[in-house]
Amino acid sequence: MALDVVIRPARAADEHEILELHRSAWSRLSEPGPKRPADAAVFDERHPVENFLVAEDGRRIVGYIAQSPASPMESNRHVRHVQGLAVLESARGGGIGRALVEAACAAARAGGARRMTLRVLGHNEPAQQLYRRCGFAVVGVLPEEFLLDGAYVDDVWMSRSLSDSHEPAQS
Template sequence: MPLDVSIRPARAGDEHELLALHRAVWSPVSEAAPIRPPDGTVFDERHPAESFLIAEQGPKIVAYITQGPPTPLASNRHVRQIQGLGVHASARGQGIGQALVEAACAAAQAQGARRITLRVLGRNLPAQQLYLRCGFTVVGILPEEFFLDGAYVDDIWMSRRLSAHEHADQ
């Protein structure tokens, strides 16, 4: 990762810039959901500002990752899920995405998580390769889960163990 890039938790004041970044990196190759409108929001009840980590290059946000509980169930609180990752085209190939994934894993582990999961579209090979480099493994495939741009697309589920510790209370 370049020396001039720093990773930090997002703040409420970052929302406008994060929305612009999300819209800039949105692609039907990586997203099953439609693009957010220009006057949309990024932060919501399931994705508060504190669930995001951002990478800044100088004063500019160039990448983000968000992780949080996959469900509201207490029986599932030991798991976190990466629920979004985006790196601006100008910042790709510099290790920023990998640094964000590792930072999200570290944050999840610090919150007591034992495992982190994610879902990635079958046609998003660069993201799959990134997650494999970060120690994720494919744990399941939902064939033809989405119909996007006139084609059926698989939903790939990936997972990574965060700790070897057994937690009886989790």
């Protein structure tokens, strides 16, 4: 990761920049839903600002990750779920995605979580490789869960323990 990139908690003032990053990173490789409108809210009741971390290069946000409780049930409070991850295309390949995932896992662990989960489209091999390097493993696949541009795409569920010390594999 570039030395001048800092991972920090998001602030309400970051909302527009996060939305622009999300919109610029949107593709059918990573998103089953439509592209968000330019005036869409990022932060809301289901996606509060405190669930976001950003990667900042100088004064520009080059990546973000959002995580939340996996469900509202008290019996499931020990599990956190990655709701979204994006890195500016020009900043990819420098370890920012990995740093964001590791920072989100560390924050979840500090908050008492024992497990982190996520979902990734079956054809998004670059994201799956990133998550595997961060210690995630496939725990289930929903075959042909999405129909995207005329092709059926699997929904891959991945998970990682946060209770064990995890040293990410070297790339």
